[in-house]
Amino acid sequence: MNETIQTQLNHRSIRAFKDQALTPEQLNTLYDVARHTSTSMFLQQMTILHLTDPVKRAAVREIGGQPYIGANGDLLIFVADLHRNQLIRHRAGNDDGRLHTLDVFLQAYEDATLAVQNVLTATESMGLGGVILGSINDDPKALIKALNLPPMTFPVLGLQIGVPDQSPQLKPRLPKEWMAFENDYPTDLDWDVMASYDQVVNTYYDLRNANQRIDTFTDQINGAKIATQPLLRDEIIEVLHAQGLALDLELQ
Structure with a gap:
C-alpha cells in the first residue's frame, strides 16, 4: 500500500463543488499529467477543452441533463482529435492515410479515455474531487455543434473537477x-x-x-439503463461519419 494506491482505492465521484475555480498552476499540472499519459503509437490524438464560457457550459449542462455540469468547479472536455494529425499530413503534402478508419479513431478514443482517468487520479491526489461525465454524449450531434468542434474530432468524456463540497460514501464495487x-x-x-x-x-x-x-x-x-429504447446516443455512428471518422464502419 502506498499513497497513490490509497488515493485510487478512496475514489468516489464528487458532484457538489465549492464556488472556487482551480488555479492556473493546478490546471497546468493537470494538463501536464494528461500530456504524459500513455498514447497509442505516439500519435497523441487527444485534446482538452477547458470550458469557461457560461453559454457553452450551459449547453453541455442541458445536453447532459445534470445540474452540476458546468456549475461550480472547472469543466474539461476530452476530445479524440485526429484533426491535428490531418493538418500535419496535409502540410507535408500527404493525403489522410488511415485517419478515417475505425482503428485509428479507436486509438484516439483510447488516448482521451486514458487521459481522463490519469487527470482524475491526479486531481484526487491534490485534495480535489471530480466526476467523469459520460452524459455529455446524450446528444453527440448537439454537443459537437455547441463546442464548435471541427471535422475529425469527437468529444469522448467530460470531467467536472474542483474543491469538494460533499463527502459521499464509497460505492461498493463488484467482488x-x-x-x-x-x-x-x-x-x-x-x-x-x-x-x-x-x-x-x-x-x-x-x-x-x-x-x-x-x-x-x-x-x-435488468432495468431501464440498458433496456431497449431509442436514444440520441445511438446516433453515434452517424455523428462519427459526419465528422469524417470511422468511415470503414458500416451503418446498420
Whole structure:
C-alpha cells in the first residue's frame, strides 16, 4: 500500500463543488499529467477543452441533463482529435492515410479515455474531487455543434473537477470473484456471491443520504439503463461519419 494506491482505492465521484475555480498552476499540472499519459503509437490524438464560457457550459449542462455540469468547479472536455494529425499530413503534402478508419479513431478514443482517468487520479491526489461525465454524449450531434468542434474530432468524456463540497460514501464495487480470473473466463459464475453483493448495494442505497433509492446491482442491469429504447446516443455512428471518422464502419 502506498499513497497513490490509497488515493485510487478512496475514489468516489464528487458532484457538489465549492464556488472556487482551480488555479492556473493546478490546471497546468493537470494538463501536464494528461500530456504524459500513455498514447497509442505516439500519435497523441487527444485534446482538452477547458470550458469557461457560461453559454457553452450551459449547453453541455442541458445536453447532459445534470445540474452540476458546468456549475461550480472547472469543466474539461476530452476530445479524440485526429484533426491535428490531418493538418500535419496535409502540410507535408500527404493525403489522410488511415485517419478515417475505425482503428485509428479507436486509438484516439483510447488516448482521451486514458487521459481522463490519469487527470482524475491526479486531481484526487491534490485534495480535489471530480466526476467523469459520460452524459455529455446524450446528444453527440448537439454537443459537437455547441463546442464548435471541427471535422475529425469527437468529444469522448467530460470531467467536472474542483474543491469538494460533499463527502459521499464509497460505492461498493463488484467482488473480485466476478471481475478477476486466472487465464480463462469462467463459463459459470457464483450466483451466491452476486446475491451477497446485491444485499451490500441495497444497503448502500438505503443508507446514502443524497439519494433514498432502494436498489440492487442486478436490478439496475435488468432495468431501464440498458433496456431497449431509442436514444440520441445511438446516433453515434452517424455523428462519427459526419465528422469524417470511422468511415470503414458500416451503418446498420
